[in-house]
Amino acid sequence: MCKNCGCDASKDKMHQNAHEHRHEHGGHYHVHEHHHEHESGHEHHHEHGEHQHDHQHSETTHVEMEMNILSENDRIAAENRALLKSRGIVTVNLISSPGSGKTALLEKTLDMLKGDVPCAVIVGDQRSDEDAKRLRGRGAPVTQIETDDSCHLNAGQVALALEKTLQPDTKLLFIENVGNLVCPAAFDLGEDFKIALLSAPEGEDKPLKYPSLFNTARAVIITKIDLCPYLDWDIEKCRRYIRGVNPDVLLFELSSRSEKGVNSWISYLKTLL
Amino acid sequence: MHELSIAEAVIKQLESYAGTHPGCTVKKVTLEVGVISGIDRSALEFAFPLALEASSLDKLALEIITVPVSVECRDCRAKSAVDKFMLKCASCSSTHVKICSGRELKIKSMEIEEA
Numbered sequence: 001m002c003k004n005c006g007c008d009a010s011k012d013k014m015h016q017n018a019h020e021h022r023h024e025h026g027g028h029y030h031v032h033e034h035h036h037e038h039e040s041g042h043e044h045h046h047e048h049g050e051h052q053h054d055h056q057h058s059e060t061t062h063v064e065m066e067m068n069i070l071s072e073n074d075r076i077a078a079e080n081r082a083l084l085k086s087r088g089i090v091t092v093n094l095i096s097s098p099g100s101g102k103t104a105l106l107e108k109t110l111d112m113l114k115g116d117v118p119c120a121v122i123v124g125d126q127r128s129d130e131d132a133k134r135l136r137g138r139g140a141p142v143t144q145i146e147t148d149d150s151c152h153l154n155a156g157q158v159a160l161a162l163e164k165t166l167q168p169d170t171k172l173l174f175i176e177n178v179g180n181l182v183c184p185a186a187f188d189l190g191e192d193f194k195i196a197l198l199s200a201p202e203g204e205d206k207p208l209k210y211p212s213l214f215n216t217a218r219a220v221i222i223t224k225i226d227l228c229p230y231l232d233w234d235i236e237k238c239r240r241y242i243r244g245v246n247p248d249v250l251l252f253e254l255s256s257r258s259e260k261g262v263n264s265w266i267s268y269l270k271t272l273l
Numbered sequence: 274m275h276e277l278s279i280a281e282a283v284i285k286q287l288e289s290y291a292g293t294h295p296g297c298t299v300k301k302v303t304l305e306v307g308v309i310s311g312i313d314r315s316a317l318e319f320a321f322p323l324a325l326e327a328s329s330l331d332k333l334a335l336e337i338i339t340v341p342v343s344v345e346c347r348d349c350r351a352k353s354a355v356d357k358f359m360l361k362c363a364s365c366s367s368t369h370v371k372i373c374s375g376r377e378l379k380i381k382s383m384e385i386e387e388a
Contacts, residue, residue, distance in 0.1 A: 061386075065381060068379055069279055186378065244368070247360060247370070
């Protein structure tokens with residue numbers, strides 16, 4: 001086997017002698033670069049899918065990287081995590097599709113923890129401070145991040161927001177991520193854990209359709225359960241699907257509007273402190 | 274949906290490598306992308322040349338290795354591949370499994386040309 005590109009060089013005479021070969025990988029061609037020991041200045045022919053060209057030969061080297069693509073984000077997230085830990089602050093990253101009730105749950109949560117647990121909120125949306133306006137005046141500092149066209153918060157944005165959001169007595173930090181069931185799951189912000197929300201009207205199959213979030217969350221909150229009587233909704237099926245992608249997940253079922261089930265969520269938050 | 278951010282993050286790391294290795298030109302990068310990493314392969318292939326154009330790097334080839342989901346059973350210790358995303362041991366059907374692969378989002382290797 002060729003040590004440079006992994007092809008079977010012993011069978012590939014073209015490779016050995018004519019310095020021209022191509023590989024087929026799932027319908028497309030691409031050329032592997034080779035390290036040649038022969039003298040330089042020699043014409044070398046490669047074929048790249050639709051076009052061909054000749055170029056001067058030069059040395060190529062294979063470099064193993066084994067690096068996380070998001071390592072820069074992860075580095076800043078680790079700094080955020082260390083800062084929050086040193087100040088004894090528990091941080092949850094709330095993720096869900098838009099309109100599933102993250103802000104409504106936070107409104108209710110802040111109201112119920114006011115005077116008892118010092119909270120702070122960082123909230124992300126592509127545009128506007130509508131969420132921050134709803135969350136202010138409930139006893140907790142609130143910072144709105146506008147991500148412009150980005151579909152998720154990243155650790156750098158949170159690092160900047162931490163400075164102006166945290167108070168000397170903050171114990172519980174909520175990060176309300178941009179409404180999106182896919183992208184925010186990939187970006188570590190420095191939180192202790194992620195919580196996924198799923199509103200009853202979205203349908204019970206969402207955990208199966210978007211497993212990467214539901215699988216990484218420590219808890220899943222099914223929201224808007226006061227709407228269940230009006231929906232073709234099988235909550236048992238939903239629970240089964242959630243457990244199917246995340247067997248050990250904590251499950252809450254509540255309505256921020258009717259307050260049904262909210263007490264067990266509040267009690268859970270207090271156990272974290 | 275965040276494939277462009279991912280493409281930009283890859284290119285930033287390649288630029289940083291090129292910056293610390295004068296005379297080196299990156300000709301190809303190989304990524305490992307897990308099936309449940311949240312990244313769509315074709316969207317990443319689409320975004321990569323766009324991000325490349327806005328960078329200081331010359332054209333380079335992109336190879337993506339798709340990493341399937343595999344689990345290890347906490348009950349019977351068997352390792353198995355997961356077909357659809359229902360986390361279950363293929364050997365004993367237990368759902369007490371931990372994910373071994375499928376979340377990868379890695380730069381595996383590069384091919385560089387030295388002047």
